[in-house]
Amino acid sequence: MAWTPAQVLAWLDEVEPRADGRSHFEWLELAPTAAPQAIQGAYHAIARTRHPDLFRAALPAADLDRLVRIYARVSGAYADLRTADGAAAYLRRVSAAAPPAATTSSPATAARRPAPTTPPPATAARRPAPTTPPPAATPPPAAATPPARRAAPTTPPPAGGAHEVDPARAMNPRALALYRRAEGALRTGDRATAILNIKMAIAADPGSQLLRGALAELTRA
Amino acid sequence: MGLAVGIDLGTTNSVVAIATPTGVEFALGPAGERVHPSVVGFQPDGSVVVGLDAKHQRVDFPATTIYSAKRLIGQNVRTPLVQLALTGLPYAVEEGPNQQPLIVIEGRRVTVPEVSGHVLAHLKACAQRQLGQAVTDAVITVPANFTDAQRQATKEAGRLAGLEVMRLLNEPTAAALAYGFGQHKDETVCVFDFGGGTFDVSLLAIKDEVFEVLATDGDFFLGGDDIDRAIAEFLAAEMNRQLRVDPRPDAGLMTRLAIAAEEIKIHLSEATAAEGTVDGLLHRGRSLSLPFRLTRPQLDELIRGYVDRTIELTRNVLTAAHLEVGAITEVVCVGGSTRVPLVRRRLAELFGREPALRINPDEVVAQGAAIQAGSLSGALYRGGGMATRDAVPTAALSPLAHGDVPWAKAAAPARPILLDVTPATLRIATAGGYSEPILDKNLPTPIERTRVFTTAHDQQTRVVIECGRGERKRFAENEPLGTLVLDELPPRRRGEVKIEVTFRVDTDGILHVRARDADTGASCDADLTILGAPTRGAA
Numbered sequence: 001m002a003w004t005p006a007q008v009l010a011w012l013d014e015v016e017p018r019a020d021g022r023s024h025f026e027w028l029e030l031a032p033t034a035a036p037q038a039i040q041g042a043y044h045a046i047a048r049t050r051h052p053d054l055f056r057a058a059l060p061a062a063d064l065d066r067l068v069r070i071y072a073r074v075s076g077a078y079a080d081l082r083t084a085d086g087a088a089a090y091l092r093r094v095s096a097a098a099p100p101a102a103t104t105s106s107p108a109t110a111a112r113r114p115a116p117t118t119p120p121p122a123t124a125a126r127r128p129a130p131t132t133p134p135p136a137a138t139p140p141p142a143a144a145t146p147p148a149r150r151a152a153p154t155t156p157p158p159a160g161g162a163h164e165v166d167p168a169r170a171m172n173p174r175a176l177a178l179y180r181r182a183e184g185a186l187r188t189g190d191r192a193t194a195i196l197n198i199k200m201a202i203a204a205d206p207g208s209q210l211l212r213g214a215l216a217e218l219t220r221a
Numbered sequence: 222m223g224l225a226v227g228i229d230l231g232t233t234n235s236v237v238a239i240a241t242p243t244g245v246e247f248a249l250g251p252a253g254e255r256v257h258p259s260v261v262g263f264q265p266d267g268s269v270v271v272g273l274d275a276k277h278q279r280v281d282f283p284a285t286t287i288y289s290a291k292r293l294i295g296q297n298v299r300t301p302l303v304q305l306a307l308t309g310l311p312y313a314v315e316e317g318p319n320q321q322p323l324i325v326i327e328g329r330r331v332t333v334p335e336v337s338g339h340v341l342a343h344l345k346a347c348a349q350r351q352l353g354q355a356v357t358d359a360v361i362t363v364p365a366n367f368t369d370a371q372r373q374a375t376k377e378a379g380r381l382a383g384l385e386v387m388r389l390l391n392e393p394t395a396a397a398l399a400y401g402f403g404q405h406k407d408e409t410v411c412v413f414d415f416g417g418g419t420f421d422v423s424l425l426a427i428k429d430e431v432f433e434v435l436a437t438d439g440d441f442f443l444g445g446d447d448i449d450r451a452i453a454e455f456l457a458a459e460m461n462r463q464l465r466v467d468p469r470p471d472a473g474l475m476t477r478l479a480i481a482a483e484e485i486k487i488h489l490s491e492a493t494a495a496e497g498t499v500d501g502l503l504h505r506g507r508s509l510s511l512p513f514r515l516t517r518p519q520l521d522e523l524i525r526g527y528v529d530r531t532i533e534l535t536r537n538v539l540t541a542a543h544l545e546v547g548a549i550t551e552v553v554c555v556g557g558s559t560r561v562p563l564v565r566r567r568l569a570e571l572f573g574r575e576p577a578l579r580i581n582p583d584e585v586v587a588q589g590a591a592i593q594a595g596s597l598s599g600a601l602y603r604g605g606g607m608a609t610r611d612a613v614p615t616a617a618l619s620p621l622a623h624g625d626v627p628w629a630k631a632a633a634p635a636r637p638i639l640l641d642v643t644p645a646t647l648r649i650a651t652a653g654g655y656s657e658p659i660l661d662k663n664l665p666t667p668i669e670r671t672r673v674f675t676t677a678h679d680q681q682t683r684v685v686i687e688c689g690r691g692e693r694k695r696f697a698e699n700e701p702l703g704t705l706v707l708d709e710l711p712p713r714r715r716g717e718v719k720i721e722v723t724f725r726v727d728t729d730g731i732l733h734v735r736a737r738d739a740d741t742g743a744s745c746d747a748d749l750t751i752l753g754a755p756t757r758g759a760a
């Protein structure tokens with residue numbers, strides 16, 4: 001069902017100021033863990049509720065124009081993520097741009113990392129359309145929030161405490177799969193592949209301190 | 222606001238319709254016709270006739286009866302394809318401002334949007350007469366692969382007809398909407414639209430009320446007109462052989478042969494051979510008759526190249542959408558040229574299934590446009606079935622004509638969502654004659670993308686951003702769209718000034734370009750002045 005004009009305006013107010021910093025997953029209101037099959041459903045869910053055509057009569061021209069521009073960004077994110085190739089290329093791009101982190105670690109010593117928490121995505125993710133099954137491993141972390149009362153973007157997770165941690169709990173499953181690949185590569189001495197996989201893992205779970213530390217350690221020297 | 226109608230503005234034929242709670246209603250012409258020929262006849266007294274009447278005068282006044290204007294609309298008159306098309310036309314065309322074609326009618330110059338504007342005004346008048354109310358707004362369909370210039374020129378035509386163009390809707394998307402609206406479908410369909418002047422093929426995922434175009438391709442210079450021309454060439458050769466008269470330099474004779482060619486073609490859609498004579502061929506004061514015989518296999522041979530091209534484009538679109546033929550649940554045939562048996566056969570071979578039969582290829586596009594017009598104006602209801610092939614009320618039965626509109630009593634309005642795509646890659650020229658894509662083909666619209674470029678020379682204070690459309694790496698091999706200039710850049714070493722170029726394609730498929738100096742924020746926002754597009758007050 002279409003949103004009300006007030007809901008749309010509240011959404012625009014919220015996303016416009018940070019429009020340039022949003023990841024593709026945020027635009028689609030998905031967790032970065034979302035399965036590929038969830039992408040189309042997420043785009044359709046936004047289209048069903050906020051497509052500019054729905055507000056042609058209900059919004060003044062200037063607001064409609066804002067909506068078209070923001071919706072155009074959602075389309076841009078969908079365009080990149082809707083195919084497996086496109087999604088992989090996107091992940092490579094963002095991981096290449098990911099800033100190096102300060103903590104040190106490597107996959108091999110990862111068992112002794114500080115405890116990170118899996119961050120919720122910056123925006124409250126709305127569930128994919130009912131026709132689409134939820135992502136296999138992790139359901140979207142947050143339930144639909146009425147847009148008028150949406151929570152502010154969450155702050156990054158606290159830099160970890162001191163106790164040991166299992167990598168499986170330190171990152172989301174998609175990142176974990178990549179992390180395991182990095183471990184495998186390191187065991188065979190293939191450092192470059194390990195680095196690449198860690199970067200991709202960071203893209204899949206930008207909040208994981210463990211991963212950032214691992215990358216810093218691997219890229220040193 | 223008055224009523225909002227949907228209009229299929231075709232190369233050969235146009236159709237106008239409106240969504241009512243009991244089904245889509247078509248507006249009939251003066252002779253009760255649902256399909257209005259897109260023909261405009263300019264009379265010596267300055268008046269115009271449109272539709273069937275104009276079509277009837279085509280043989281007698283070939284130089285002042287304009288048909289197939291859609292083939293010229295928004296075209297750059299210098300492009301080779303247009304020049305080729307012009308050689309076969311019985312009316313005169315000149316180059317006007319901004320390289321747009323101007324049609325010369327007894328010394329007067331008429332723009333192509335003006336011609337199409339007359340067609341639209343006629344359709345509007347038919348609708349107003351039938352519905353007894355003012356028609357103010359319209360959704361007008363265009364071929365999916367229409368360029369910016371063609372879209373802008375079509376909008377201009379609507380404006381000239383006194384219509385607020387709510388949306389330019391891609392024809393195959395309109396057809397899919399008519400096919401699936403209100404049917405709760407979960408399907409992947411192929412819409413194959415082979416009309417009088419253009420060919421489009423689109424793949425869509427239909428999920429209940431969401432109609433998502435997955436990929437589209439086409440050729441806006443491929444249609445029934447080309448088949449007619451192939452047959453007319455055959456007849457011209459026969460005339461030369463049998464009667465020792467070469468009709469090619471004579472516009473009147475070629476018009477006569479083209480009309481005969483279309484009749485022969487339509488006959489061969491039912492029969493396996495066509496035999497007869499073309500009469501009334503006026504040459505040096507004599508009226509000649511040309512006997513002919515053409516079999517269906519001969520016709521197939523004449524047009525094989527064209528049909529091959531439609532099949533090739535259909536394969537391309539499947540590849541672009543990463544789909545196998547087996548994933549297609551239905552083939553929707555649109556356009557009169559899909560009645561050609563060779564086309565049907567090749568399609569059935571490709572998909573291993575017969576196309577959907579319950580679709581009327583002449584009406585389905587207007588029907589979709591009407592549904593979208595209703596949706597955009599908030600006056601669309603699921604009503605008593607909006608499915609294709611609904612019973613259609615005649616003028617006397619129209620609920621709208623009686624002011625008896627039960628909309629208020631109906632349930633919540635239906636809002637189908639159409640998700641369309643960019644039909645071609647949009648790019649900018651870069652150093653060395655190359656180009657970089659900003660927006661790829663088949664991306665969901667509306668869409669916005671920004672890329673950052675740098676200056677190519679030291680102390681460069683001005684960049685000229687040339688925009689083009691096409692799939693080629695070398696810029697010159699693409700179709701030029703226009704240029705944008707960003708001035709007064711700070712003089713720096715090359716590569717130090719960063720320029721953000723943003724391309725945005727809106728819901729009508731029209732491109733907006735912005736260039737911005739990333740440091741100073743100085744920006745230059747422009748709708749490109751596109752070559753071939755109409756300029757206000759041109760002629």
Ligand SMILES: Nc1ncnc2c1ncn2[C@@H]1O[C@H](COP(=O)(O)OP(=O)(O)OP(=O)(O)O)[C@@H](O)[C@H]1O
Binds near residue numbers: 486
């Ligand atoms: N039975 C038939 N067999 C073959 N061709 C036909 C038949 N009926 C119509 N046509 C051809 O179909 C074409 C017109 O189709 P249609 O009305 O769908 O085109 P249009 O919508 O005007 O054009 P476009 O969509 O390309 O702008 C003409 O070339 C006409 O000769």
Ligand SMILES: [Mg+2]
Binds near residue numbers: 229231232392556586
């Ligand atoms: Mg058509």
